Amino acid sequence: MGMWVISHTQNNPSITILEDLAASESGVAHGSLWANIITNHDFSEGLSFWHTNCCQGYVITGEPDVFQGVKPNSGKCYAVISNRTQCWQGLEQDITDKVSPHSTYSVMAYVRVSGPILEHANVQATLRLEYLDGKTSYLFVGRSLVSNDSWEKLEGSFSLEIMPKRVVFYLEGPSPGVDLLVDSVLVTSFSLNKCKGTHTMPTTSEDECIIRNPRFEDALNHWSGRGCKILLNNSISDANRNIAPLNGKAFASAVERRESWNGIQQDITSRVKRKIKYEVVFNVSREQASDQEWMKLHGKFLLSNVASKVIVFLEGPPPGVDILVDSLVIKEAEKLHLSHPPVYENILFGVNIVENSNLHNGLVGWHPLGSCTLSVGSGSPPLYPPIARDSLGLHGQLSGRYIRVTNRTQTWMGPAQTITDKLKMHITYQVSAWVRIGYRQSGSQNINVALDVDGQWINGGQAEVHDERWHEIMGSFRLEKQPSKVNIHVQGPSAGVDLMIAGLQIRKRDVVLKFSGANVCVLVGASIKVTQRHNSFPFGSSLCLTDLENDDLADFFVKNFNWAVFGNELKWYWTESQKGKFNYNDADELIRFCNRHGKQMRGHCIFWEVEDSVQPWVRSLNRNELMEAVQNRLTGLLSRYKGRFRHYDVNNEMLHGSFFKDRLGNDIHSYMFKTAHQLDPSATLFVNDYNVEDGCDGKSSPEMYIQQILDLQEQGVPVGGIGLQGHISNPIGHVICAALDKLAILGLPIWFTELDVSAVNEHVRADDLEVVLREAFAHSAVEGIVLWGFWELLMFRDNAHLIDAEGRINEAGKRYRALMKEWLTQAEGYIDQQGEFRFRGFHGAYTLEISGSKSLSKTFIVEKGDHPLQVQISI
Numbered sequence: 001m002g003m004w005v006i007s008h009t010q011n012n013p014s015i016t017i018l019e020d021l022a023a024s025e026s027g028v029a030h031g032s033l034w035a036n037i038i039t040n041h042d043f044s045e046g047l048s049f050w051h052t053n054c055c056q057g058y059v060i061t062g063e064p065d066v067f068q069g070v071k072p073n074s075g076k077c078y079a080v081i082s083n084r085t086q087c088w089q090g091l092e093q094d095i096t097d098k099v100s101p102h103s104t105y106s107v108m109a110y111v112r113v114s115g116p117i118l119e120h121a122n123v124q125a126t127l128r129l130e131y132l133d134g135k136t137s138y139l140f141v142g143r144s145l146v147s148n149d150s151w152e153k154l155e156g157s158f159s160l161e162i163m164p165k166r167v168v169f170y171l172e173g174p175s176p177g178v179d180l181l182v183d184s185v186l187v188t189s190f191s192l193n194k195c196k197g198t199h200t201m202p203t204t205s206e207d208e209c210i211i212r213n214p215r216f217e218d219a220l221n222h223w224s225g226r227g228c229k230i231l232l233n234n235s236i237s238d239a240n241r242n243i244a245p246l247n248g249k250a251f252a253s254a255v256e257r258r259e260s261w262n263g264i265q266q267d268i269t270s271r272v273k274r275k276i277k278y279e280v281v282f283n284v285s286r287e288q289a290s291d292q293e294w295m296k297l298h299g300k301f302l303l304s305n306v307a308s309k310v311i312v313f314l315e316g317p318p319p320g321v322d323i324l325v326d327s328l329v330i331k332e333a334e335k336l337h338l339s340h341p342p343v344y345e346n347i348l349f350g351v352n353i354v355e356n357s358n359l360h361n362g363l364v365g366w367h368p369l370g371s372c373t374l375s376v377g378s379g380s381p382p383l384y385p386p387i388a389r390d391s392l393g394l395h396g397q398l399s400g401r402y403i404r405v406t407n408r409t410q411t412w413m414g415p416a417q418t419i420t421d422k423l424k425m426h427i428t429y430q431v432s433a434w435v436r437i438g439y440r441q442s443g444s445q446n447i448n449v450a451l452d453v454d455g456q457w458i459n460g461g462q463a464e465v466h467d468e469r470w471h472e473i474m475g476s477f478r479l480e481k482q483p484s485k486v487n488i489h490v491q492g493p494s495a496g497v498d499l500m501i502a503g504l505q506i507r508k509r510d511v512v513l514k515f516s517g518a519n520v521c522v523l524v525g526a527s528i529k530v531t532q533r534h535n536s537f538p539f540g541s542s543l544c545l546t547d548l549e550n551d552d553l554a555d556f557f558v559k560n561f562n563w564a565v566f567g568n569e570l571k572w573y574w575t576e577s578q579k580g581k582f583n584y585n586d587a588d589e590l591i592r593f594c595n596r597h598g599k600q601m602r603g604h605c606i607f608w609e610v611e612d613s614v615q616p617w618v619r620s621l622n623r624n625e626l627m628e629a630v631q632n633r634l635t636g637l638l639s640r641y642k643g644r645f646r647h648y649d650v651n652n653e654m655l656h657g658s659f660f661k662d663r664l665g666n667d668i669h670s671y672m673f674k675t676a677h678q679l680d681p682s683a684t685l686f687v688n689d690y691n692v693e694d695g696c697d698g699k700s701s702p703e704m705y706i707q708q709i710l711d712l713q714e715q716g717v718p719v720g721g722i723g724l725q726g727h728i729s730n731p732i733g734h735v736i737c738a739a740l741d742k743l744a745i746l747g748l749p750i751w752f753t754e755l756d757v758s759a760v761n762e763h764v765r766a767d768d769l770e771v772v773l774r775e776a777f778a779h780s781a782v783e784g785i786v787l788w789g790f791w792e793l794l795m796f797r798d799n800a801h802l803i804d805a806e807g808r809i810n811e812a813g814k815r816y817r818a819l820m821k822e823w824l825t826q827a828e829g830y831i832d833q834q835g836e837f838r839f840r841g842f843h844g845a846y847t848l849e850i851s852g853s854k855s856l857s858k859t860f861i862v863e864k865g866d867h868p869l870q871v872q873i874s875i
Contacts, residue, residue, distance in 0.1 A: 035188065037098035037105075038169070042184045043077040050079070053170060055089040057081045072183055080114075081171075081180040090180055092128075092170030095187065101163045102246060102294070107156045109185040111171065112146050115178035120145045122421075123180065124173040124484060125156055130166040140454055140484035143173070151183055161293075210271045210278065210330035211312070215248045226313045228262035229255050233324070246283050246294045246326040254314070254323040263323050265313035268330065272310050274303045275550065277793065277805035279333040283326035284314065294326055300333055302793045302805045305549030333805075341763040342426035352505050353422040353429075354488075358399040366403065369489045370413035377404045380502030381434050385472035387695075387738045388432035388505060402434070402502035409495050412450075416489035419506070425482055426764050428730045431461040431475045432505045435490070438498025439468055445493040446698040449504075451477060452487040460488065460506075464698035470502070474695040476730040480760045537777070538600065538784035539820065542567040542754070544794070545586045548593060552807050553791050558597045560817065565602040565753065565786050566590055572607065572633055573615040579629075584640065591644060602753065602786065603645035605688065606637060607672060610657030619659075626663055634672065638679035649688040649723055649753070650676055655700045655708060656689065670715040677718045687712075688723030688753055693739040694731065702742040709746055722748050726755035727788070727797065731768050736775045744781035752776050754788035756800040757812075765799065766815035773819055790816075 039049040043059045050057070061077045072078045081091050099105065111123045125141035142156020160167070169187065174180055212222035220232050231253045236243040245251045254264045272278065281298045303310065312330065314323055355365035359376050368374050380402040383389070403415045423429070435447045449460040461475020479486075490501050540563025548554050557564075568574050569586040576582055594601050607630070608614060621629060638648075650673050651660070660668045673685055691697030692705050705722070712719050722743055728736075743750055757772060759765040776782045789795040790813065792805040802813030809817075 036186045037095055037189060038093060038185045038187050041186060043079050043182075047079065049093055051092050051094075052081060053089050053092050053172070054086070055081055056083040057091060078181055078183040081182070084174070084178065084180065085176050087175055088172045089176075090170055090172035091182055092168050093185075094166065095169050096165075096167045099160060099163075099167055099189070101160045102296075103189050104157060104159045106188050107141050107154070107158070107169075107186070108188075109154045109171065110151045110183035111144060111154050112148070112151050112181045112183075113174045113178050114148055114181060115174070117148065117175065117178055120147050121174040121178055122146075122482075123152075123154055123171060125154055125169070125171055126484075127158060128166075128168040128170065129160075129164040130168075132165050141169075143482050143484065145482075146174075151181075210268050211266060211328050214329050215327045216250045216252050217248055219250075220252060223252060223264055223266055225254060226261065226263050226265040226311075226315070227259060228257045230264050231255055236324075243285065243324065248327075251324055251326040253325070257317070257321065257323070258319050260318060261315045262319070263314040263316075264325055265311050266328075267309065267311050269307065269310045272303060272330075274306050275552070275806055277302050277333040278330055280312075280328070280330050282314075282328035285324040285326070294324075300793055300805075304546060304553065340761075342761060352507050353419055354504050354506050355417060357504050359401040359403065360399060363403070366415050366417055368405070368413070369416040369487075369491070370410055371407065372405050372409070372413040373407045374415055375404050375406070377402050377500070380436075380500070381470050384503060384505070385432050385434060385474065387472060387474055387735060388430075390734055390738065398434075398503040400502075402436075402500045405490075405499040405501075406438075408493070408497065408499065411493065411495060412489075412491045413495075414490040414492075414499055415501060416487050418485070418487050420483060420486045423479055423483070423486055425479050426761060428476055428478045428732065428768075429460075429506050430732050430735070431473070431477065432503075433461075433473050433490070434470045434502040435463060435465060435473045436468065436470045436500040437465050437493050438500070445497055447471075447473060447490065447499065448492040448698070449473060449475060449488065449490055452485075452489070453479065453483045454485060459696050462492075462696055462698040464701065464704075465493075474735060476694070476696075476732050476735070478730040478759070478764075537823070538563045538751075538786070540564055540600075540602070540784070540786035541790055542786070542788050543590060543593075545569055545590055547791070547794060548590075550791070553794075553803075554593075556790070556803065558599075560820065561599070561787075563600045563602065563784065563786055564590070564594050565604045567789070570603055570637075571605060572618070573613070575637070576633070577615055579617045582636070587641075591641075601645050603641070603648040603683065604753070605649035605652040606634065606676060607651040607660060608657070609651050609654045609659055609661070611659040613652075613657075614659050623663060626660075630660070630664070630668070630672070631675075634675045634679060638676055638683075642680045643682055645680075645683055647684045647686055647721065647751075648676060648680075649686050651687075653689050654687065655692075655704060667715070669712060670717050673712065673717040673719065684720035684749075685718055686721040686723040686751070686753070687719060688725060690725040690727055690754075692743075693724050693726065693736050694728050695735050695739075696729075702739045706743065706746060709748070719748065721783075722746065722750045723753040724750060725788075726752040726772065728755070728757050728768070728772055731757065731771045731775075733771050733775050736772065737779065740775070740779045740781060744779070748781075749783040750779070750781045751784040751786065752782065753786050754796075755785060756788045756795065756797055758797045758800040760799050762811040766811040769812050770815050770819065773816070777819075777823065 040046075043050075046059050047057055057079055059077050059079050060072075079091060081089070084090070107125050109125065113121045113123065122143055123146050124143045127139040127141060129137045129139060131137075139158055140156075141158050142154055144152045144154035146152040146154075154171075169185075171180065171182060171185075213220075216223075216232060220230060223230060232250050233243075233253055234245070234250055236253075243251075252264055254262065257263070277300055279298070279300050281296065283294045283296050285294050312328075314325060314328075317323060356363075362376055363374055366374060378400055380398065380400055382397045382400050384398060405414050408414070431449050433449065437445050437447075444464050444466045446462060446464055448462045451458040451460050458477050459475065460477045461473050463471050463473040465471050488506065490499065490504070493499050539561055541557060541561045543557060543564045544567040547557075566587060569590055575584055575587065591601065611619065618626065618629060651669060654661075654669065660672075676683070676685055687705070687709060689700055689705065691700045692702055695701070709719055709722065724739075724743075740750060752772075755772065755776075757765060757768040759768055773785065776785050787802075789800075790802040792801040792803065795801055801810070802816055803809050
């Protein structure tokens, strides 16, 4: 029997069938669990129920030589769609009466092409949605890369939130003049209902369902209220709304809620196990006149330790707001297939994919986004921007022409270009350009290179422009799945501000890796071997108290890191969530763990300048009360832990927030640093911020960070280190190196304090992690690297983990360990005639072994220093 599972993504849950559908193309699989809603799916009745979209079509049956030797993939027939003059022309079928909202549909078709293509062509499945108000929209379903040579499987899925007047399924995509061949089409429907009682959810058996009575078919049995009452409802109707069940005949409501944590709950203690990843899917609504739709929510969780009691409950809305729950399903999360390394074929690295970038052909290839006006001007810089020259190796000159954008009535208006067919998945693209704003503009303006990928916005680079000079903008992006349409445009300044862009480059970057290692001098005499046992360069990770409940996680941390930073336990909102009620127990326990295993610690953080991260009671204080609270926080924390933490992040993210500065004046930052230094002189005091190193944030460029530090130093502030959080996406080695070079002029140690990289494909994630680690480790100003976690579901960002929730080390984790092994020095050779053996090694603990007439072994330590270390060996 096939296996049915829930497939989870960050934005869209969907149902996936993990079985070979080719054997079930009659439209029914495993009895009546699911059925194909496409009529005449295999073209056995010719083109009945199908329609060609402004082109011609016919069906081939019989012998394979009828149509250029093409054999049907299954059955005896396939359709040929010809005389196509537009890429959107293809084959369609009206499925309006066969689909319903809130159901998930899986699509599978076998397709190929015939005609003049270079190597491959795209075939795409799309829905055309026509509404009662006359509007038409299009929903991307799936895409496949096909050729003339063989049939390919096209797969996808879709779900409709509301029901249009008409729903048309169609296949499209190849270039004009290329025939589209379709062998069979299956569109199958299923919904989440088999956990108990119904037969429309072939996803999990009743025994596999963690929740009992998940859809309230057995009234409120197994459910209870958490500080409130719960009711069973067939519907809720009044003058403002009419709420009906989404699944089944009833839904539950949590009423008379007096606290935000009040809600509906169920004890699942006996049905969950530790170190198993579980997935949660539920439909919920808040009973408000302005919110009448059911929302499907989903998530995952992991129990690290054996628990005496486990209760799942829903909470969150303000007191007095009812929570309506239609269904809640918890089951073991699917075991994800291992990622395959991306296949990079015919990639021309360094080629600009922007058409007419130099504007030699006027505005050909460009169009305005919105009602703004584009024109071509002269006088932009003739050279490529500095970082683009260094990282992309660009030589020669630009044309000096630029696009001027006028009549901008919205911030998003600017020049745009469609680049869909020029992009490939898993490739990192580097963005660079010159940008400027119009004359007589006061104040700074943010300019952003943005990508519209199937309606989702991606940041491709950002710069803050302060004056009328030309500024370099840079960034990077990568696509994790095949898009239907991609537009790139430049936007950002305020409405009415003219925008100018010159020399926009989007180029594929090859992976540039910096290698470092030991010099081995092969001399004469006795054989000698030097092996480094431990690298003393700081490689750390964040750690939370609950992480220690997972003994496998704790073991990996102890064996692979020598520094720790606490994820939450030292933050003010954790140690004093309510005024005067302190919790230092969690931090104390983590300190004991680190001390027991010989790990150094960073203190993160004394304050957090971003207002949303300041606890409510602190935000409610007046100026005098807030100043007293700041003094008490400094005295309480720094006195308690004097000498315990080697570093402190004094005030986190001062480039992005201004809570304390706005309320207590410009001198408050100086006060925080100076007082912290007085209370614990042994601790190095850091500034700490994000997006400084990747060029994607107009608020946190290296130049802005440098100016902030210089301003503090002018006030006598003892800034001891520069913290780069390092939450990096699509890293470009030269961009990171350029930022480090700029920051290094201050002469302060630089640490990556919260490093993570995110990519769905773990092989791509491994490459990204290696790029960042090598850049950081090779730079002389970088003195430490701390990851922001490594275990799935216990990290700040999705798809950034090194180890899966259930303990499998993935490709990124293997790459990290390989680099740690590489950065241990090994040297072999012979003692020279002066009785010496010289080698270069990283800082750390070593063992040497000498073989010859007299064998001996010795251990020694190489510490940081500018002069050669001499180790005396007595033989």
